Amino acid sequence: MSRRTGVHAHQLRYYEAQGLLKPGRGTSGYREYADDAVLTVTQIRRLLEAGLSTQEIGYMLPCATGAGPDLEPCPELLDTLRARLHGLDEHIDTLARSRQTLHDYIDATERRVSPRHRRCDTTLPDQTPA
Structure with a gap:
């Protein structure tokens, strides 16, 4: 996921700890990300660029619909x-x-x-x- 998004692994783990990413676990114990995880990471990064806290992003992420500043009016x-x-x-x-x-x-x-x-x-x- 780090290679696919350009986001460091420790940042991905932080997003996970904040409840923003929810990877599954494979039989080997490694994290397995769903197909939409790249888009989710892009949304998180864009919302962080807007100055939002991870708590605010957690609230808004379900309203995000695209890679840009596309939000449903939740x-x-x-x-x-x-x-x-x-x-x-x-x-x-x-x-x-x-x-x-x-x-x-x-x-x-x-x-x-x-x-x-x-x-x-x-x-x-x-x-x-x-």
Whole structure:
């Protein structure tokens, strides 16, 4: 399955542990995947790319109908998708505010730089002196 999907075996085992994949077991004990498992793994990967948790994917996977973003309108499906989108939008807004604040600090500090100012002698813990 790993070769067929390009997904590492440990990820497949994780999907199985999360209840997203349900392989059978052969007489030798090896996992045996149904014919539709490749499509299921593709759906899982696409939903992960959308930022959904494996718990959310477990809820939505029965609604997935194709390799792309094809979902049947199952109950509460749109609520889950909209809630995730709202969370991402809030996170993006927070990052944008942080980015602007950093720009403001940089701009204000650069305006104060003059040839007479000496460099600060402080170094942040994760930086090396210039």
